[in-house]
Amino acid sequence: MLRAISAPTIDHRGPDFATLALDVLAALKPVFGTTGPVVVYPSSGTGAWEAALVNTLSPGDRVLAFETGHFATLWREVATNLGLDVDFVPGDWRHGVDPAAVTEKLRQDPSIKAVCVVHNETSTGVTSRIPEIRAAIDEAEHSALLLVDTVSSLGSVDYRHDEWGVDVTVSCSQKGLLLPPGLGFNAVSEKALRAGGGFAKSYWDWRPILAANERGYFPYTPPTNLLYGLKESLALLNEEGLDNVFARHLRHAKATRAAVRGWGLEVLCLDDREHSPVLTAVLVPDGHDADKIRALILDRFNMSLGTGLGRLAGRVFRIGHLGHFNDVSLAGTLSGVQMGLTIAGLSVDPAGITAALHVLESA
Numbered sequence: 001m002l003r004a005i006s007a008p009t010i011d012h013r014g015p016d017f018a019t020l021a022l023d024v025l026a027a028l029k030p031v032f033g034t035t036g037p038v039v040v041y042p043s044s045g046t047g048a049w050e051a052a053l054v055n056t057l058s059p060g061d062r063v064l065a066f067e068t069g070h071f072a073t074l075w076r077e078v079a080t081n082l083g084l085d086v087d088f089v090p091g092d093w094r095h096g097v098d099p100a101a102v103t104e105k106l107r108q109d110p111s112i113k114a115v116c117v118v119h120n121e122t123s124t125g126v127t128s129r130i131p132e133i134r135a136a137i138d139e140a141e142h143s144a145l146l147l148v149d150t151v152s153s154l155g156s157v158d159y160r161h162d163e164w165g166v167d168v169t170v171s172c173s174q175k176g177l178l179l180p181p182g183l184g185f186n187a188v189s190e191k192a193l194r195a196g197g198g199f200a201k202s203y204w205d206w207r208p209i210l211a212a213n214e215r216g217y218f219p220y221t222p223p224t225n226l227l228y229g230l231k232e233s234l235a236l237l238n239e240e241g242l243d244n245v246f247a248r249h250l251r252h253a254k255a256t257r258a259a260v261r262g263w264g265l266e267v268l269c270l271d272d273r274e275h276s277p278v279l280t281a282v283l284v285p286d287g288h289d290a291d292k293i294r295a296l297i298l299d300r301f302n303m304s305l306g307t308g309l310g311r312l313a314g315r316v317f318r319i320g321h322l323g324h325f326n327d328v329s330l331a332g333t334l335s336g337v338q339m340g341l342t343i344a345g346l347s348v349d350p351a352g353i354t355a356a357l358h359v360l361e362s363a
């Protein structure tokens, strides 16, 4: 993939570019589970968050969002900075969005224009159940748009933009799509396109991009080399088969939880229906600093674990199993964590690693 990215940058107004762009734009759709358009920006995920909001909403609009973790909190901040009026439902960072709360909130407030949900909260290792949230909006017979952040789930976790009735799916390149940072995505429903949005916008405006995309071009200089990489990463996912990719992540998550529980530690996620297939956040016992353990593991084993973000700082570390990962990498990762915890002076049961290996052996 890096070799693909290093190829010479071609003229983005020439015919070869159009062939590449039309190819990649078509190949992206199945990953989102859509037959509709996917807008590609040269941006981070944060840019794609903003694009989803300014293309569908107007200043002062009421938005419903849920405090599932750090990324939900940051998306709320983007919305608030834009001048949207966000009803931010507090949460404990250990559960996904409660579908019953969605119905209740929407019934109370007919003026809500959009519901924002983070599919996979990277800060907590908790997923929200999008089909149930869709059903909850329908149950309230409410016309709110459903906007979903799939930054850390797309390409690793089963996701269906069309079937689940999502209006805008936000994602970017550097997580499950195996690429360096630099591409932001919005998959867009017809209803979202019609919504239009009253925000002044130019760079983020879907319309000129979609118009130019028809013929394989962009209204401004596209990130050509990342598109080379995207073509390659989509080919990699298709070669393995998306269903196999999803199953692999589920299995790795299960093995990781088996290790954590075997060690006698606690997984942050409290609902068995909501475990993230791509990462596991682990609570460290009182009296221990998760960041000191992380530093020790980095120093001793050159292995970088995820830090506790926001209110979880020092209290959790995160074991990532996102993207291009195999059984042996996971076994090595979990062994490194077990050794690090032991060296840090936690009394972990070494049966943890055995429990994880059993899960990996059994499938």
Ligand SMILES: *Cc1c(COP(=O)(O)O)cnc(C)c1O
Binding pocket: 044, 045, 046, 047, 071, 118, 120, 121, 122, 149, 150, 151, 152, 172, 181
């Ligand atoms: C990483 C991440 C983002 C932020 O993406 P940036 O590319 O850093 O702007 C947003 N949402 C989730 C769930 C993420 O994991």
